[in-house]
Amino acid sequence: xxxxxxxxxxxxxxxxxxxxxxxxxxxxxxxxxxxxxxxxxxxxxxxxxxxxxxxxxxxxxxxxxxxxxxxxxxxxxxxxx
Numbered sequence: 001x002x003x004x005x006x007x008x009x010x011x012x013x014x015x016x017x018x019x020x021x022x023x024x025x026x027x028x029x030x031x032x033x034x035x036x037x038x039x040x041x042x043x044x045x046x047x048x049x050x051x052x053x054x055x056x057x058x059x060x061x062x063x064x065x066x067x068x069x070x071x072x073x074x075x076x077x078x079x080x081x
């Protein structure tokens with residue numbers, strides 16, 4: 001759903017190549033604070049990447065996984081369409 005909110009040109013500008021696990025590990029190991037929120041099933045539902053100077057580099061919340069009822073999930077799913 002998140003990817004569908006951006007044009008192909010935006011995605012190409014921000015992430016011209018798919019991110020690898022090695023890339024993510026290197027970036028997360030450079031002194032920044034990376035916090036991940038997990039649901040009851042231990043699957044991630046949100047994260048934030050905070051650089052040492054306080055700049056938020058990345059933040060993401062999976063609204064479909066964080067809402068409380070199936071009605072709310074359907075409402076949120078409509079946003080991405």
